[in-house]
Amino acid sequence: SIIPISGETVLDRNGKEIEIKEQLHKDSKGGEGIVYKASNGKLCKIYFKEKITDLRIDKLKLMQANQIKIANVIWPESILYNFNKEPVGCLMKEAPSDCVDMLRIHRRDLLEKYFPNFKRKDLVGLCIKILKTFKRLHYYNVIVGDVNPSNILVTPQGVPYFIDTDSYQIEKFPCPVGKPHFTSPDIQHTRLDQILQNQEHENFAIISLIFMTLLPGKAPFSYIGGGSPTQNVRNRNFP
Incomplete structure (x- = not known):
């Protein structure tokens, strides 16, 4: 073609x-x-x-x-x-032009640069909006699958927009991609394009995302002197 x-x-x-x-x-x-x-x-x-x-x-x-x-x-x-x-x-459609991805929230220096007026309550409010969006998608039996901070954009007012939705899992069609440190240890050694994920698998990724949003600069499976975050996920090693 x-x-x-x-x-x-x-x-x-x-x-x-x-x-x-x-x-x-x-x-x-x-x-x-x-x-x-x-x-x-x-x-x-x-x-x-x-x-x-x-x-x-x-x-x-x-x-x-x-x-x-x-x-x-x-x-x-x-x-x-x-x-x-x-x-x-x-x-x-296009998300609002003033959006930035959540990577800029998960790093303290970028959070202060792009969201200088954000307080703790704003981060909590953002997390609630994200959770409500996941809940609505799950109501339609849609699994995001590739949960990661690059695929959620945020406006200066703290409104999240979910993008790259063409990879979402819908009915018999799996989500073929995913970031290892957002992938449930239950399916770490599985080809994602050959399985259908469930909400429990998704919840692991959501919890990791919320953790990183409420604690900018920290990742749930990273710690000084430890192995790689992906290896810690696979070993279920949450320090």
């Missing part, structure tokens, strides 16, 4: 033309594809050719047909096609 790039045109599910604008930002090229701004004010995620599989497209069709209306969850709205009618990506 022909993979479109910036300046070229794609078609949405209804055959409407959308021009691919500039790359969203320098970090918007990931392991699966590139995120661009779109001419209709939304975002286009265009996959690398080798990442376009029947399984991925079947999953996107299911997500397209089952729109989850949670305001702060950036859900795929439409599969995007090239002019040969081959699927090449997905269309989604």
